[in-house]
Amino acid sequence: MTRWVIALLVLVLGRFRRRPRLDSEARIVPAGTPDRRAENVVLLLFACATLCAAASLFVYAWDAIPNQTQFLGLALGLAFAFVSAACIVIGRRLVVTEELEEDYGTTHPEEEEALDQLVAEGGDRFTRKRLLIVAGAGAGTAIGAALLAPVASLGPVFDVSSLYRTPWRRGVRLVDEAGRVFLADDVEEETFYTAYPEHADREQMGAPLVVVRFKPAELQLPEGRAMWAPDGIVAYSKICTHAGCAITLYRKPTFAPVEPKPALICPCHYSTFDATKGGEVLFGPAGRPLPQLPLAIDGSGELRAAGNFSGAVGPSWWGVRNHGPRS
Amino acid sequence: MRAALVLVVLGLACVPVAAADPPSPGVTHVKVPAGTPAVAWGAQLFGANCVTCHGPNGEGILAPVRGVGDQTGLGPSLVGVGARAADFYLRTGYMPLDDPYSQPHRSRVLFSQGELAALVAYVASLGPGPGVPSPHPERGNLADGQESFTEHCAGCHQIVAEGGYVTNAVAPPLNKASPVEIAEAVRTGPYLMPRFSEKQITDAELDSVIRYVIYTKHPDDRGGWALGHLGPVPEGLVTWFIGIVLLVATCMVIGRRFHA
Secondary structure (H helix, E strand, O other), X not given: OHHHHHHHHHHHXXXXXXXXXXXXXXXXXXXXXXXXXXXXXXXXXXXXHHHHHHHHHHHHHOOOOOOHHHHHHHHHHHHHHHHHHHHHHHHHHHOOOOOOOOOOOOOOHHHHHHHHXXXXXXXXXXXXXXXXXHHHHHHHHHHHHHHHHHHHHOOOOOOOXXXXXXXXXXXXXXXXXXXOEOEHHHOOEOOEEEEEEOXXXXXXXXXXXXXEEOOHHHOOOOOOOHHHOHHHEEEEEOEXXXXXXXXXXXEOOOOOOOOOOOEEEOOOOOOEEEHHHOOEEEEOOOOOOOOEEXXXXXXXXXEEEOOOOOOOOOOOOOOOOXXXXXX | OHHHHHHHHHHHHHHHHHHOOOOOOOOOOOOOOOOOOHHHHHHHHHHHHOHHHHOOOOOOEEEEEEOHHHOXXXXXXXXXXXXXXXXXXXXXXXXXXXXXXXXXXXXXXXXXXXXXHHHHHHHHHOOOOOOOOOOOHHHOOXXXXXXXXXXXXXXXXXXXXXXXXXXXXXXXXXXXXOHHXXXXXXXXXXXXXXXXXXXXXXXXXXXXHHHHHHHHHOOOOOOOOOHHHOOHHHHXXXXXXXXXXXXXXXXXXXXXXXXX
């Protein structure tokens, strides 16, 4: 095992290193015969690894592929498998091996020199060392790029307007899971509801809402939101501002003097939001409040949106604090 | 002489302390002559066990009060909660509670069946309130129940009702809940649980939910080993242990050891 690691190290470092060996000194490792077929196999395996890593980059970038996740895993897994296969061939067929009884790791300068020599001679069988290094480095670079690619998905940095694009605008009605319109009178206290925009794609990040009702006196909404909660009904984005999970937990005290205050809680990392204070974070990893949606009750008692959210919907991308548009 | 004096002083000091010891855990049973109406019996039991926190007439104590034996008195009003809440809290052993600041949890019921019924009748007599529900899980539909449970309950109670956490509290597992207790909890919303009215979960839907919760006590584990129904963490651990053995085996095959 150690020997392969050393052999790989020499592949990479050997070029920059002067051999400490004197010509007159005897070889430690017997000179092996070059094995061009094994070298071809290694080159082929490195090429396959590079291709697979590039393919995983492609799968990551192209959303239209069905079963994207599975293909992504397969491509990346195969890339690693090909690299390890190449290493196995190098270790078993190309690096000259020599059985030594003594331990390594002594501090005598002579022995260190002998070790250096041993390592250098281990790579002697290679006939196309530079080509092999290029192939190995190519595979490594491709895999590295594939692993780094997801960084590009960390959201917009400069133009954050896409984070504010939601189906909610003034007048859009709130409907429940089954598509029934929410009547303000049907929304009760001490429980919570999930609502969606009428006639809109529910899979969008900005679509789902969590709706709760309080006594108007219990609400302490931030300045400027006094009109956002008609009859004490408040609506927030159902998507946690930390990692984008759905807020599925609501706690409400039965007896307020001894119990925690009402809060919306995300089940993934327990970010806890105060629904009475405009979604302020009470606990957990979330770094900003839940975006609140202004509501209005129309003449027939139906709940409608009175505008867009108070902030960017969804998990906190790196550009999220750059101020975006409010429509 | 001095030692004796110290002992006497200590002894004197100890007498009031001993008298102020908190009452030992448990409930006070009240003997009543046969034929006493349930409400009257319940009133006596209430006076002996509940007034420290809920007040003499069940009107609640809204600010902490030092009660008998340093027991802090603090509790909600029971006027109008009806038989439904009383039956739930007493039948599950949630009440009586040692410390008004702690979360009630399922524990051994210390009252007899007769005493329970008497207390429930007394609390129900405090004001008009909902009665004990009578669910019919056999009329429910398992698939619909799972859907409703997923939508309304699984966020806290976990998809196979193994329980979980909310910040500052525990969402209990439901493996010991009876159909009536489930119906009571859904409609009452004990402790931090939301309260679901018939507008949000109809009685028919509730029957389905209860049927599903009963099913989760012995679910059909198609995958074989259920690993406590705790989801991906234990499953991942097991996979990891299988994986690490395979990896070590591969290393040994690649290595020279087998070819020496």
